[in-house]
Amino acid sequence: MIGARLVQKVSSTRGFVKVAPHVVPALDRAVHRLTRGKVLLSAQMLPGVILTSTGARSGLSRRTPLACMPEDDGRSWILIGSNFGRTDHPAWTHNLLAHPDAEVSWKGADIPVRARLLEGEERAAAWKTALAFWPPYATYQARVEREIRLFRIVRR
Secondary structure: OHHHHHHHHHHOOHHHHHHHHHHHHHHHHHHHHHOOOOOOHHHHOOOEEEEEEEOOOOOOEEEEEEEEEEEHHHOEEEEEEOHHHOOOOOHHHHHHHHOOEEEEEEOOEEEEEEEEEOOHHHHHHHHHHHHHHOOHHHHHHHHOOOOOEEEEEEEO
């Protein structure tokens, strides 16, 4: 699939990392809203959800479009806190650590979920799957000193 390879190559560039965090989520939120939750623009290349979490410090509701790896026929998902290979953990990961109960919009349905940070062997297995699923994650990890956080979210 040439299109996927091209997108993977582009998404691994430093230019993409500078621009994408500002453009991709805004476009995703707008298209998602306009289509009443039926379309997530970035999900045309990777499966995606809109995560609604509670702000770790503010306590306010936060909506974040994220790529995901669906598991178990849509009963659970792996979320990867790559932050496009930027140095800090993404805010949504702090939110899930503080408030693991959240909601995802998946294929137009709002689903209550609970998040759990993956560690040890469980994280290693999920990371291996993530690299096979989207190879640019390896480039993102190589650019940062932090360990990219992985969460499994399951239906409540």
